[in-house]
Amino acid sequence: MKDIKIESILTVYDNIEELPEEVSNLMDHAMLARKNSYSPYSKFSVGAAILLDNHQIVLGSNQENASYPSGLCAERTAIYYAGSQFPEAKILKMAIIAGSxxxxxxTPIPPCGACRQAIAEYEVKQDAPIEIYFMGETGKVVKSHSLANLLPLVFDKSVL
Known part of the structure; x- marks a missing residue:
């Protein structure tokens, strides 16, 4: 028997103003997307913005349903739209803003487990990391250089 140590390294910015301009712009898009959240049940709205290598920005917001499992998170709304509309494009960065x-x-709000798995699928598919930036409504912004950094023991097609 042996123990395995798994570490994640995250970069924490004090606020949006500290971010590089390209990422700050992506966060602004995520803020706008958050306004389109349909979250009458949880009262928790999330916006996501994805930057593709073709310079397109794709937005998503959480969409709830009275039948709770039928809703969809902002991150998955955005990533599935990117995959369906720009199947050949690589995802470079994702910005997420969430709040009650x-x-x-x-407090910075990271992607939920289901969203991490969905993002992992695209990171594995494109064989390139996806930078992820996340925050609450205000305050600190956390950056992960890849989804694999947030979900180090990823479940992917290699195990099927």
């Missing part, structure tokens, strides 16, 4: 409509959310 009941109280101010200052």
């Amino acid at each position: 409509r009941i109280h101010q959310t200052m």
Whole structure:
């Protein structure tokens, strides 16, 4: 028996103003996407913006349903749209802004497990990392250089 140590390295920015201009612009798009959230049940709205290697920016917002499992997160809304509309493009970066409509959310909110798995599929498919930036409504922004950094023991086609 042996122990295996798994580490994730994240970069933390104090606020959006510290980000490179390209990423700050992507965060602005995620903020706009968040306004299109349909979240009457959770009152938790999320916006995502994806930058593709063809310079297109794809947006997504969470879309809820009274039948809870039928809803979809912002990250998956955006990534599936990117995959269907630009199947040959690589995803370079993803920006996520999330927060409650009941109280101010200052804690950075990472993608949920289902979204991590969906992002992993595209990172493996394109054989290139996807930078992920996430934050609450205000405050610190966290950067992961890849999805594999957030989900190090990824389940992918190699195990099927």
